[in-house]
Amino acid sequence: MAKVPVQFTLNGSEKAEFIDSGTTLLHALRDKIGDTSPKGGCHQGTCGACSVIIDGELRLSCLTLAETCNGAAISTTSGLSEGGVLHPLQRAFLDTFATQCGFCTPGMIMAAKMLLDHTPNPSRDEVVEALSGNICRCTGYEPIIQAVLTAARSNSQNAA
Amino acid sequence: MAIRRGRGVAAINYPTGMNLGGDPTQALVHSTPTGNFMVTLSSVDLGQGMKQIMAQICAETIGVPTDRVVVDTADTDTGPHCMGTFASRGTHRAGNAVIQAAKEARQVMLEVAAEELEVNASDLETDGQGNILVKGAPQKSISIFDVALSAHFKRGRSISGRGMFLIPRSYPEKETGAMKPSTCYAHACTVAEVEVDDETGEVTVLTVKNIFEIGRALNPKMVEQQLVGGSWMGISHALYETTEPYYPNRDHGGTDFNQYLMPGPGDLAQTEIIVLERPSADGPYGAKGPGEMCANPQIPAVANAVFDAVGVRIDTLPITPERILRALKAHAAN
Numbered sequence: 231m232a233k234v235p236v237q238f239t240l241n242g243s244e245k246a247e248f249i250d251s252g253t254t255l256l257h258a259l260r261d262k263i264g265d266t267s268p269k270g271g272c273h274q275g276t277c278g279a280c281s282v283i284i285d286g287e288l289r290l291s292c293l294t295l296a297e298t299c300n301g302a303a304i305s306t307t308s309g310l311s312e313g314g315v316l317h318p319l320q321r322a323f324l325d326t327f328a329t330q331c332g333f334c335t336p337g338m339i340m341a342a343k344m345l346l347d348h349t350p351n352p353s354r355d356e357v358v359e360a361l362s363g364n365i366c367r368c369t370g371y372e373p374i375i376q377a378v379l380t381a382a383r384s385n386s387q388n389a390a
Numbered sequence: 391m392a393i394r395r396g397r398g399v400a401a402i403n404y405p406t407g408m409n410l411g412g413d414p415t416q417a418l419v420h421s422t423p424t425g426n427f428m429v430t431l432s433s434v435d436l437g438q439g440m441k442q443i444m445a446q447i448c449a450e451t452i453g454v455p456t457d458r459v460v461v462d463t464a465d466t467d468t469g470p471h472c473m474g475t476f477a478s479r480g481t482h483r484a485g486n487a488v489i490q491a492a493k494e495a496r497q498v499m500l501e502v503a504a505e506e507l508e509v510n511a512s513d514l515e516t517d518g519q520g521n522i523l524v525k526g527a528p529q530k531s532i533s534i535f536d537v538a539l540s541a542h543f544k545r546g547r548s549i550s551g552r553g554m555f556l557i558p559r560s561y562p563e564k565e566t567g568a569m570k571p572s573t574c575y576a577h578a579c580t581v582a583e584v585e586v587d588d589e590t591g592e593v594t595v596l597t598v599k600n601i602f603e604i605g606r607a608l609n610p611k612m613v614e615q616q617l618v619g620g621s622w623m624g625i626s627h628a629l630y631e632t633t634e635p636y637y638p639n640r641d642h643g644g645t646d647f648n649q650y651l652m653p654g655p656g657d658l659a660q661t662e663i664i665v666l667e668r669p670s671a672d673g674p675y676g677a678k679g680p681g682e683m684c685a686n687p688q689i690p691a692v693a694n695a696v697f698d699a700v701g702v703r704i705d706t707l708p709i710t711p712e713r714i715l716r717a718l719k720a721h722a723a724n
């Protein structure tokens with residue numbers, strides 16, 4: 231089968247690949263480009279572990295065909311830290327012990343980033359709603375909810 | 391038809407590890423040329439924090455900061471033998487093996503330091519910051535960095551140690567059947583409050599209050615996170631999760647996350663955790679295994695709370711609305 235070219239920016243840098251038509255973005259990111267931060271939990275849109283942000287929208291990379299991402303700007307958890315300084319969400323997940331096996335963490339963080347980008351001071355209910363498409367086996371969710379609220383607070387303190 | 395409230399309590403006694411053909415774990419510890427320490431294990435970190443705990447145990451035993459220890463659990467083919475990370479055995483079994491290996495490595499380290507300082511090894515102590523001092527004369531000291539360099543390049547010594555921890559197999563006594571299935575027990579108690587809708591059979595867990603007795607908490611924050619997650623998982627087992635809802639018939643078993651249900655972030659019970667530390671006699675620095683136990687007492691506590699609420703005993707898990715309604719119907723018919 232003929233390969234298809236795709237080109238997009240990933241965390242600000244240009245990427246170009248030849249892929250098989252029908253390749254999911256998750257597969258392209260992990261196995262072609264080598265960004266393994268999005269995780270494949272179910273490959274059917276039910277766990278949220280593969281969440282990435284495409285042109286400002288939270289998307290499941292396991293249900294997104296890579297060839298539909300031509301020209302898009304994609305961000306993943308691996309692009310969040312700047313110059314070795316963790317993103318406030320990453321910091322908060324560590325500080326509040328909101329990660330155990332870590333498999334859900336990148337998806338949780340992207341979902342939380344999407345929320346905080348639009349709602350910098352969310353209520354607990356808004357956090358719960360934002361995370362409701364993401365499954366975690368280990369933490370019991372409460373530490374993750376607390377991490378997102380903590381990151382929101384530290385953002386607003388920095389802004390003040 | 392009404393929403394009925396109930397409260398249930400359950401307490402458990404939980405063995406650390408298992409007793410089949412004996413339960414061994416081995417560990418190796420060695421220093422790098424710059425005085426960092428490697429712990430080699432086949433025990434795998436599944437996210438419960440095994441690597442962090444083993445680094446702490448090794449560091450404490452050798453007398454260096456935790457960040458000077460690297461734990462390598464890379465390969466169960468080539469690493470020292472471990473039965474595995476299950477049965478809440480990781481910290482207890484591997485931790486004891488790491489202590490033994492680290493003690494042996496520490497002894498060699500002190501012997502090399504003694505040669506460098508021209509004193510007796512038994513007169514030396516570590517300061518926990520990476521230095522070895524002469525007891526009572528701390529101005530006479532050498533860094534572990536320099537000791538490791540000396541061992542590697544000058545004295546031809548390997549600062550290393552072997553560790554083995556084995557709980558031997560226990561056979562039942564012929565007459566009585568008595569045996570010793572475990573050497574170390576953790577304990578837990580949960581009180582759960584539920585609401586049961588006796589029209590739909592739906593159960594809502596309002597509060598879960600857990601108290602866990604886990605030996606010494608080697609890393610209190612990590613213990614807490616495991617217990618919080620475990621408490622949630624216990625409720626999930628009690629009310630939601632199964633691959634075989636009509637066991638032994640496999641029909642209608644969930645095959646993906648659409649059908650295999652778990653409570654999400656919007657369904658959390660108000661959860662309380664209290665930790666009691668009663669150091670165990672044979673655990674590493676007094677630890678026991680809290681792992682699996684943390685998801686156990688919620689299950690009978692919820693079952694008892696359901697009984698308290700609507701007067702029916704559900705003895706098959708999970709306690710689904712269907713099971714409750716069937717039991718209520720049978721109850722009414724009697």
Ligand code: FES
Nearest residue numbers: 271272273278292
């Ligand atoms: S892997 Fe995409 S939602 Fe589970």
Ligand code: FES
Nearest residue numbers: 330334366367368
């Ligand atoms: S930390 Fe393990 S799945 Fe969330």
